[in-house]
Amino acid sequence: MDEQEIRKSAALEERHWWYAERRALVRRLVAPLPTGRAVDVGCGGGGNTRVLRDLGWDVTGLEYSPVAATLAASRGLKIVRGDSRRLPFADGTLDLVMSTDMWEHIDDDEAVARETSRVLRPGGRALVAVPCSMKLWSGHDVALGHHRRYERAELVTLMEGAGLDVVDVMSWNVLLRPVARLRRRHNDSESEMEEVHPVVNAGLRLAVATERYLPVGRLPGISLVARAVKR
Template identity: 85%
Template sequence: MDAQEIRKSAALEKKHWWYAERRGLVRRLVRPLPAGRALDVGCGGGGNTGVLRDLGWDVTGIEYSPVAAGIARGRGLKVVRGDAQCLPVADASMDLVMSTDAWEHIEDDKAVARETARVLRPGGRALVAVPCSMALWSGHDVALGHLRRYERADLAALLEGAGLKVVDISSWNVLLRPVARLRRKNNDSESEMEEVHPVLNAGLRAAVATERFLPVQRLPGISLVARAVKR
């Protein structure tokens, strides 16, 4: 992702429906866990890093982009510049490693999975969110610097191959997948991350929030969310 796209995403992060609901998802999944030491790998502007901090975690963001790292630091977060393929962290030192929408940007995602497993203590948790299904590939992915979108079986194999035991892989943003697919059909080169009218923004947030109460987590969505544990 280029610097302009990073700054645009950071500016949208506080109110945009997608970022807001993703923070809510992270909060719901992490809240039941006892707080400890955490990494947010590929933390971007730090929206989800802040969620972990507010839940009582001793969290450090790892970010490759100097622009994104600077934005996150400006928000009062602890951030280290580093490569997800070679984390600057000791073996078995973390209770939680989280990566939200980062792995799809990295050429060697197997190395990222191995590094995630390496730095987790036995019994430590991984939380990974990635874009789902190459059927949705479009100019949006190109604009954001994605190298791939993931199928459920491929993500499970990636995590298991690194020595992590998959607890669950669920779909997220299921109800809006038909809308995304229709919109992306004719999208050659543009990111969808843009300012949304407040009324539409509220409606989209409500659509995603509704999924919490519906049995749709096994249906195809826009994202996949994996939870795994270090063996």
């Protein structure tokens, strides 16, 4: 992702429906876990890192981009610069490794999966969110620097092959998938991360939040969210 896109995403992070509901998802999935030492790999502006911190985790945000790392650190978070393919943590020292919308940016995602497994203690948790399905591939992905979108079985195979036992893979942002698919047919080169009118923003948040109460986790969505345990 280029510097302009990073700055735009950071500026939108506090109010944009996508980021707000993604933070709510992270909070909901992580809150039941006992706290410990965590890393948010590819933390960007640090929105999800802050969720872990507020839940009581000793969390470090790891970010490759100097621009994003500086932005996250300016928000009072503990940030280190590093490469997700060579995590700067000792073997078996972390209780949680979280990566939200990061693996798709890396050419060698097998290395990222192996490193995630390596730094987790036995019984430690991985929480990984990735964009779903190459059927949704568009200029949005190109603009954000994606290498791929993932199918469910592909993500499970990748994580299991790295030594992680996948507990669950759920779809997220299911109700808006038809809208995204229609829009992306006409998107050749632009990111969809942009300012949204407050009324529309509230409506989109409501649509995503409604999924919490509907049995849609196995239907195709815009994202996949995987939870796994280190063997």
